[in-house]
Amino acid sequence: MQRLVLSWCTVASLLAAREAVAACPAGVTWPAPDWPEARASGPTVEATDEYLFTRTGRDEDREGIRTDGVVMVHRGRIIYERYARGYAQHNRHLAWSVSKSFLNAMVGVGVGRGALTVDDSICDHYDAGAELCDVTVGDLLDWGSGIDWNEGYEDEAYYLSSVIAMLYGVGSGDMAAFVAAQGLAETPGRIYRYSSGDSVLLSAVLAGALGPDLADDYPWEFIFEPIGMTSAMFERDQAGTYVGSSYVYATPRDLARFGYLFLRDGCWNGEQLVPEGWVAASTQPNPSFQKGESYEHFLRDGDAVPGRHWWLNLPVPELAHDSRWPAAPPDTFAGLGHWGQTIFVIPSADLVLVRTADDRESGVFDQNRYLELALALAAEDSP
Structure with missing residues (x-):
């Protein structure tokens, strides 16, 4: 594998601070072909069931906590799994x-294979x-392109939203071209602004860097097939670009495989799939965010600290930013999605948590309480 090209200067300090599990460790449990199970029981399970799956109000009103499925993996084994609202394991x-x-x-x-580097101009590809x-x-x-973008959802007028126009409107045919046509509002790399447009454009850049031999198949060759995500689907727009902002589908058990890949520092069953150091570099506050200029204007209420397409529990005191989930250790990081989709990875607890949901009512689901319950289950499972 070719040398990973990174420009982040704080990787070493992050690695020293985190109690991460070593890459490609011996004696680790892997889900081959499926997850082993060691189901928890007792009062904490009952409390978890009650919190996650108690329906309040009519489901058709789309109110309250609306959990579809939860899978918790501790030390490589499923300790908790439950589904509701018509969903099942498959x-x-x-x-x-x-x-x-x-x-x-x-x-x-792609970086590990030498197809591109993080310092490349996007115009190279x-x-x-x-x-x-x-x-x-x-x-x-970083979500720091400086491209003029409004990441507005249901709480804003739809005609002001760049992301709605991209996914469902005038930009849906060729999403990357739509993003590029918005032009710059800020100097690139200077200001963090969460943007699904940056992600879709990044997907097109990656495909261009990989070339025609891999552009169609890279999600399966790079990630899905090596870790056994047999349920995975990844939608493309009409121009053929994978919609990297929004459109991966998988079962919760397969989503847990992806979390487990990052729990194990990009290693899978003895093979380093994601280059060594990439996970650590991606789960520190990203460079555009760390610059702090005008970040408060673009950081939405309740957001965690942004890494590089991950979300972090690390406090950033110099920017007056506390840990997002105080019940969880600071090494916790997460993939977060609309209406309650989450993959939490907690290296120091050897824990991966997946929740799928349809939380339409803002602020009802307490992620911190969820993490508190999950960590209690893991503590009861510890040898």
Whole structure:
């Protein structure tokens, strides 16, 4: 495997601070072909069931906590699994923006194979137009491209939303071209602004870097097939670009495989799939965010600290930013998606948590309480 090209100066300090599980460790349990199970029981399970799956109000009103499925993997074994609302173990679920974390991994594999580096101009691999040639692959990973973008959802007028126009409107035919056509609002790399547009453009850049031999199949060759995600689907737009912002589908058990890949520092059953160091570099506060300039204007209420297409529990005191989930250790990181999709990875607890849901009512589900219950289950399972 070729040398990983990274420009992040704080990787070493992060590695020293985190109690991460070593890459490609011996004696680790792997789900081959399926997860071993060691189901928990007792009062904590009952409390977890009650919190996650108690329906309040009419389901058709789309109110309250609306959990579809939960899988918790501790020390490589499923200790908790439950489904509701018509879902079962075999049902795929749309991951929404958890798809962005999958895209991070795929870019990492591309970097490890020497197809691109994080410092490349996006114009090296995609015809984005001269105005965007100062944007780098790393800027897109940071959500720091500077592209003019409004990540508005149901709480804003739909005609003001760039992401709705991209996914469902005038930009849906060729999403990457739509993103590039928005032009720059800020200097690339200077300001963090969460953007599904950055992610879709990054997907097109990756495909361009890989070339025609891999552009169609890289999600399966790089990630899905090596870790046994047999349920995985990844939608493309009409131009053929994988919608890396939003459209990965998989069962919760298969989503847990992906979390487990990152729990094990990109290693799977003895093979280093994602380059060594990529997980650590992706799960520190990203460079555009760390610059702090105007970040408060773009950081939405309740957001965790952004890594590179992951979300972090690390506090950033210099930016007056506390840990997002105080019940969880600071090494916790997550893929987060619309309406309650989550993959939490907690290296120091050897724990992966997957929840699929349809939480339409904002603020009802307490992720911190969920983590508190999951960590209690893991503690009871510990040898």
